Amino acid sequence: PTPVIMDVDTGIDDAFALMFAVRHPAIDLRAVTCVGGNTGVDQVLANTCYVLDAAGAGEIPLGRGAPQPLLAAPADAGRFHGSDGLGGFSRQSDRRIDRRSAVDLLRHELSSAVATGEPITLVATAPLTTIALLLRAHPEVAGGIERLVFMGGAAGPGNVTAVAEHNVFHDPEAAAITLAAARDLDIPVTMYGLEVFGQVLVDREQAARLRSHLDPACQLAGALIDARCTLLDVDAITIGDAGTVCAVADPDGLTTHRHPVRVDTGFGYSRGQTIVDRRESTVDRVRLPGFLAPTEVDVAEHVDARGYADLWL
């Protein structure tokens, strides 16, 4: 199995991603770190504990990460995830939270990966605040990262603004720092953005089947699908963030193209946009200096939506 660490802001679709990561035999979930995003970081921790319990996860190191974006005020995603971030389903858990900060925990796990020569895939389904802090403070861990797969960004239309996607818009500075660090430290990056995010659908009928199962993870997954269908007044929803983990378990289901990407950290209307340079010819590209230089990113352009829905279910 592929060793994976997840950075989450649980969130209904982060819950889908976590449950899948715990259960799929191709994934070896080594640690989870929590960051403020869909809801405040302490609620994210509580939600993550509960979801890991429901999924039947053993003891997995679980770290508290950045409570708020590097610069901006946090944005609210209650409309999509409910006031507790989990559609009203969050419950108490006795799961232990690591005393180390998420950055220290990541540093420890990734340094061990450097030492053993077994690099870890970092899957981020949240704003990149903690990852940016990690790579700025401890660039030496880069050799322990096989690849960063992040849910965020868009090559076309955004969801928070006309051009910006929520996770990047929440902390554009962090996204820019993370991509710059990936460029400078040679960390391969996959951007699972809005072109594919909304494609992998599950519906109320499938939710009913999940709910009738004896397995608590299936019951929670079904209840969460229903909760989000009700929140959004629809009959089917995307598995969203869970697509990133499907992409690790079954990379053939995702088609990517490598493009130079930059993040707009300006304070105009396009703040938080991931500017994907899809020009075919490189002749016209002006070489941008220093911090303006883009990062080569594998941008997801097509997903086997039926395949990933079946895989996840």
Ligand code: BDR
């Ligand atoms: C992203 O924003 C969050 O609300 C979801 O969990 C997902 O990570 C989609 O833009």
